[in-house]
């Protein structure tokens with residue numbers, strides 16, 4: 070899990086009109102608010118919304134959640150998504166649109182793909198700073214005419230997924246998607262930048278075996294786990310199906326056919 074106490078992290082407004090929002094966020098996250106650049110990392114509130122930025126020489130650029138522009142805009146415009154591994158692993162095909170719990174939401178990229186394909190997706194993120202970035206991205210998406218309907222399919226819960234799953238109320242999800250942090254992951258430039266920023270906040274998700282256990286007890290139809298292609302399966306359970314891509318892999322734990330309710 071995370072060890073944010075070893076990091077110095079603060080909130081900063083990038084212009085006077087964002088001071089109140091920065092103050093509210095600092096209070097919510099129990100972080101100091103600063104006026105100048107200081108410490109290891111800053112959560113900065115500005116016109117773009119909220120971003121996380123590492124300070125110092127050679128630091129990568131900021132990371133923020135953008136469901137409106139970038140790769141997501143391209144995907145919406147050109148109708149992508151159905152061919153993605155995450156969609157195949159979760160059993161999204163034809164008219165099948167399972168309800169999904171993404172219990173390791175991170176920056177919500179996988180969840181957005183599933184929501185854009187028409188699934189209702191509940192997202193759980195336990196690291197408050199990451200959850201704040203995600204909540205900010207969702208709020209901006211909800212305010213955008215082109216993306217509001219997709220964002221409306223995404224429901225964010227902040228907290229530990231093991232706890233939330235153990236106390237689940239109401240209809241259980243058909244599919245649970247897990248993508249815990251793994252020590253040696255995808256080395257693409259984007260992922261590298263995010264991992265450099267995130268690793269000290271998030272840690273290595275060593276409790277993934279316990280998360281898989283509770284997920285298998287709650288999901289009605291299947292649990293899917295994203296792993297780096299050559300990584301071992303999560304300890305304790307061997308998957309019955311595997312979907313391998315170039316750099317990552319999905320381990321699939323089927324419980325019931327998705328064509329049946």
Ligand SMILES: C[S@@+](CC[C@H](N)C(=O)[O-])C[C@H]1O[C@@H](n2cnc3c(N)ncnc32)[C@H](O)[C@@H]1O
Nearest residue numbers: 173174175176177178179194195229230248250
């Ligand atoms: C590799 S990232 C997920 C990236 C995500 N699939 C995406 O598309 O952006 C893993 C995330 O899962 C979160 N996480 C891991 N275990 C969790 C748990 N038990 N409860 C809630 N969040 C968890 C971590 O804090 C981290 O942000």
